[in-house]
Amino acid sequence: MDLANRVKTLTPSSTLAITAKAKELKSQGYDVIGLGVGEPDFNTPEFIIEAAADAMKQGQTKYTPAGGIPELKKAIAKKFDSDNDLTYSASEIIVTTGAKHALYTLFQVLLNDGDEVIVPAPYWVSYPEQVKLAGGKPVMVQADEKNSFKLTPEQLKDSITSKTKAVIINSPSNPTGMMYTEDELKKLGEVCLNHNILIISDEIYEKLIYTNDKHVSIASFSDQLKDQTVIINGVSKSHAMTGWRIGYAAGPEKIIKAMTSLASHSTSNPTSIAQYAALAAYQADGDANKEMRKVFSERLELLYSLLNDIPGIQCIKPKGAFYLFPNVSEAAESNGFDSVDEWVKALLEEEKVALVPGSGFGSPDNVRLSYATSTEALQEAAKRIKRFVVNHQS
Incomplete structure (x- = not known):
C-alpha cells in the first residue's frame, strides 16, 4: 500500500541519523563521543519528580x-x-x-x-x-x-x-x-x-x-x-x-x-x-536552573576556546542555548573532502566523534556541537577533532 504524499516530502532528521549511527558504533564496543544531542545532561530537579509522584498518589x-x-x-x-x-x-x-x-x-x-x-x-x-x-x-x-x-x-x-x-x-x-x-x-x-x-x-x-x-x-x-x-x-x-x-x-x-x-x-x-x-x-521559588546554567556557561567557554585552536575551524561565540555552530568548510576542504557532510561522516568513522552536519539546518558549511555533556568528554572530543584535521591536512 502506498503512503500519503505528505510524508513523502519529509527530510529525515540529520540529528537523529547521526545519533543512530553513534549508538550503533557504541553497541559494537567503540568509545563514541556524541555531541549531537539536543537536551540537557542534567536530571530533572528532585522537587519536580516528587511533585509528579505526589500527583499520581493523589489520583x-x-x-x-x-x-x-x-x-x-x-x-x-x-x-x-x-x-x-x-x-x-x-x-x-x-x-x-x-x-x-x-x-x-x-x-x-x-x-x-x-x-x-x-x-x-x-x-x-x-x-x-x-x-x-x-x-x-x-x-x-x-x-x-x-x-x-x-x-x-x-x-x-x-x-x-x-x-x-x-x-x-x-x-x-x-x-x-x-x-x-x-x-x-x-x-x-x-x-x-x-x-x-x-x-x-x-x-x-x-x-x-x-x-x-x-x-x-x-x-x-x-x-x-x-x-x-x-x-x-x-x-x-x-x-x-x-x-x-x-x-x-x-x-x-x-x-x-x-x-x-x-x-x-x-x-x-x-x-x-x-x-x-x-x-x-x-x-518554585528561586532560579531552578541556576546551577545548570553555570555549568553550561563554563563548558561553552571551554569548547569555544578549544575549537578555535583547530586549523580551518572558525566559530562565532554564541550567547545562549547549548550549541556551538562553527564553520568547518576550510578544514573539510584542506582535509580533502568534497563536503562538510563527508567530513562529519569520516570524523565519526575514524575518531568516533559524532557531530551534526549543518546541511540539516540549512547551512552546509557548518556543524552543530552540543556541549550538554561532561567537561572530560568535550576535551577529548576537541582533541580527537584536532587530531583528525591535522592528520588529513593535504
Whole structure:
C-alpha cells in the first residue's frame, strides 16, 4: 500500500541519523563521543519528580482539559507576567505535548495549501518539515554568518509575497545559540506589522543565556505586536524536562482556540502527571536552573576556546542555548573532502566523534556541537577533532 504524499516530502532528521549511527558504533564496543544531542545532561530537579509522584498518589492520572489544566495555565500566565512583561488569559494559552507539538498544531490550524512561512536559515530541522506537513511552503532565507546568523529587516521584507502567512523567529537559536537584540526585534516587528505577517516566536531557550544580555520577547513591545505573535515555549530546556513533553503556546484567542480544538482530536490532552510536574517547576521559588546554567556557561567557554585552536575551524561565540555552530568548510576542504557532510561522516568513522552536519539546518558549511555533556568528554572530543584535521591536512 502506498503512503500519503505528505510524508513523502519529509527530510529525515540529520540529528537523529547521526545519533543512530553513534549508538550503533557504541553497541559494537567503540568509545563514541556524541555531541549531537539536543537536551540537557542534567536530571530533572528532585522537587519536580516528587511533585509528579505526589500527583499520581493523589489520583491525578485521568484525562484533563485538552488545552491543559487550569492551574498550569495560571502558572504560565504568571511566568509571562514576571519574566516577559506580558499579560495572557487562560483562553490565550494552550499546554501541549512538548513545544514541538505546539508548533505542529499551530501550523495545522494556520496554513492552507501554498501558504508561505519565512524560515531564517540556519533553522531548527523541524520547522520546514512541519510547514510542509500542513500544506505550506517553507521559504528559507539565508542569514549571513557575518551578522551572527540573524535575519535582517531588509531580508524579511524582500522575502514577503502575497502568500506569506508567518515568519519564525527563534532566539536564542537552535542551532547557532545566537540572540536577537531588542532593537533588531523591534525592526523585524515593524516589517511584520506593516505586512500583516504573523510572528511565531520560539523562545524555548530563553532561560539558557550566558551573557548579561536579557531575553526579550518580541510580543512585549506593543499591543499590536502581541496581537500578531504566537509565543512557543516549554519546560524541556529550562528545567531539564525533555522527556516529560510539556510545552505551550500563547497568542491570539482565536488561534489558541483552534489549536485546542485540534489537540482534542489528536492527543486528547498532555500527560496529566507531566502537567503537575510542570506546575511544580513554575511554582518554585528561586532560579531552578541556576546551577545548570553555570555549568553550561563554563563548558561553552571551554569548547569555544578549544575549537578555535583547530586549523580551518572558525566559530562565532554564541550567547545562549547549548550549541556551538562553527564553520568547518576550510578544514573539510584542506582535509580533502568534497563536503562538510563527508567530513562529519569520516570524523565519526575514524575518531568516533559524532557531530551534526549543518546541511540539516540549512547551512552546509557548518556543524552543530552540543556541549550538554561532561567537561572530560568535550576535551577529548576537541582533541580527537584536532587530531583528525591535522592528520588529513593535504
